[in-house]
Amino acid sequence: MKTKTKLMIAAGAAAGAAASYYGVCELAYNRFIRRGPKFFAMGPQEDALTEEQRAEHRQRQxxxxxxxxxxxxxxxxxxxxxxxxxxxxxxxxxxxxxxxxxxxxxxxxxxxxxxxxxxxxxxxxxxxxxxxxxxxxxxxxxxxxxxxxxxxxxxxxxxxxxxxxxxxxxxxxxxxxxxxxxxxxxxxxxxxxxxxxxxxxxxxxxIPAIAEKQVRSAFGIATQPVLIGLSTLIKMRCGYSVWExxxxxxxxxxxxxxxxxxxxxxxxxxxxxxxxxxxxxxxxxxxxxxxxxxxxxxxxxxxxxxxxxxxxxxxxx
Known part of the structure; x- marks a missing residue:
């Protein structure tokens, strides 16, 4: 295989990896940081309560x-x-x-x-x-x-x-x-x-400590690279560094x-x-x-x- 072809294949692979990495970081940002409905809701979930607990919860409400x-x-x-x-x-x-x-x-x-x-x-x-x-x-x-x-x-x-x-x-x-x-x-x-x-x-x-836990829980992948990319997006869009x-x-x-x-x-x-x-x-x-x-x-x-x-x-x- 010619050197030029090898370089093109390598460049394509690198570009694909970079796009995949950015996609994961963007997904993490959208899930955890961007405004919108979140996967975790505060307060007791009625389907996890007994009938008696649901009645008490409704009375309190x-x-x-x-x-x-x-x-x-x-x-x-x-x-x-x-x-x-x-x-x-x-x-x-x-x-x-x-x-x-x-x-x-x-x-x-x-x-x-x-x-x-x-x-x-x-x-x-x-x-x-x-x-x-x-x-x-x-x-x-x-x-x-x-x-x-x-x-x-x-x-x-x-x-x-x-x-x-x-x-x-x-x-x-x-x-x-x-x-x-x-x-x-x-x-x-x-x-x-x-x-x-x-x-x-x-x-x-x-923020890094809780983000690392939640990224690991949500995606089941190595957290440090994603955290680095996520922190970059937060710095660009939210104006602060998560490391501080x-x-x-x-x-x-x-x-x-x-x-x-x-x-x-x-x-x-x-x-x-x-x-x-x-x-x-x-x-x-x-x-x-x-x-x-x-x-x-x-x-x-x-x-x-x-x-x-x-x-x-x-x-x-």
């Missing part, structure tokens, strides 16, 4: 809907640091209270997914702010922030509360991806002093008291991640793990609310 309909609800918007119009739902049932909670939802959900938990805080005398994270709900954005750019958005929302309610005492709460956003926000120097403590429930350690997007590194600068929560049977965000986050945290902290709880299921423990409010009360004036 009806109670939450009735409470929400009777609440003082307002839609708020602000512009993010990079020009996105962000939306949040404010529930101001206690206008004379200085207690506020900002609640960050999980991956693929929206702010209303946290209404059951918001109701619990409302009953404890808190005003509630439920942001739609970028790329979710009524907020703009064509990509999922995975917590990193969301950290700046959470800081902007706390600044707004502090400006409009000068005596406010703000608690940050995050679930799953929202928990990682909370941890990342708490490592920023310009986080408002009105934030008195924070709670993270089943957050991951970093680490809750662990942010927590080393944390000055806000933090409660770390994780289900011991979590196979979506691995249970071990809570220990990496907890031991990295430089501020006052507590750790609460729940046996037999999967991802976002720690709240089912009868001790969950008591542990949350016992922690929060330590830091309210």
């Amino acid at each position: 009806e109670a939450v809907q009735s409470w929400f309909a009777a609440s003082q609800v307002q839609d708020l918007t602000l512009t993010s640091f990079d020009g996105l119009r962000l939306h949040a739902t404010q529930i101001l049932n206690h206008p004379d209270s200085d207690k506020w909670i900002v609640m960050a939802h999980g991956y693929g959900a929206d702010s209303l997914a946290l209404l059951p938990r918001a109701k619990t805080f409302d009953e404890a005398g808190f005003n509630v702010l439920l942001p739609d994270l970028r790329g979710h709900g009524l907020s703009e954005g064509d990509y999922v922030g995975m917590g990193w750019n969301d950290r700046r958005d959470l800081i902007a929302w706390t600044d707004r509360i502090a400006s409009e309610h000068p005596t406010s005492q703000i608690v940050l709460f995050g679930l799953s991806m929202g928990a990682s956003a909370v941890m990342m926000a708490c490592g920023e120097e310009d986080l408002s002093d009105h934030v008195v403590c924070a709670i993270e429930d089943c957050g991951y350690t970093s 997007a680490s809750a662990v590194e942010q927590l080393r600068q944390c000055r806000v008291p933090m409660l770390f929560i994780h289900g011991e049977e979590d196979d979506f965000v691995p249970y071990d991640m809570v220990f990496e986050n907890y031991y990295a945290c430089a501020s006052e902290k507590e750790l609460y793990t729940v046996p037999a709880a999967g991802h976002c299921e720690a709240y089912r423990s009868p001790h969950y609310d008591e542990r949350l409010f016992r922690f929060i009360r330590r830091f309210l004036r």
Whole structure:
């Protein structure tokens, strides 16, 4: 075979491999990062519940809907640091209270997914702010922030509360991806002093760590090459490097008291991640793990609310 023919064959093979590699990276981006319905849904799935559990779940939903309909609800918007119009739902049932909670939802959900938990805080005398994270709900954005750019958005929302309610005492709460956003926000120097403590429930350690797990689970292939290509697409389209997007590194600068929560049977965000986050945290902290709880299921423990409010009360004036 002539040398020229061999070179053409080799070039064709290389081009095919490059196209296949780009295709896999693009598929990973579309599945995990691009805005749209996600393969993982937050909250209990009715087909996995017993008939009794389904009845209890429906009763809770009806109670939450009735409470929400009777609440003082307002839609708020602000512009993010990079020009996105962000939306949040404010529930101001206690206008004379200085207690506020900002609640960050999980991956693929929206702010209303946290209404059951918001109701619990409302009953404890808190005003509630439920942001739609970028790329979710009524907020703009064509990509999922995975917590990193969301950290700046959470800081902007706390600044707004502090400006409009000068005596406010703000608690940050995050679930799953929202928990990682909370941890990342708490490592920023310009986080408002009105934030008195924070709670993270089943957050991951970093974007590369959770992306590697999910790519391996979804595609069953070597993750490092795909992660490198995926990170390049994220840098080009979302404007940040995944290699800097680490809750662990942010927590080393944390000055806000933090409660770390994780289900011991979590196979979506691995249970071990809570220990990496907890031991990295430089501020006052507590750790609460729940046996037999999967991802976002720690709240089912009868001790969950008591542990949350016992922690929060330590830091309210």
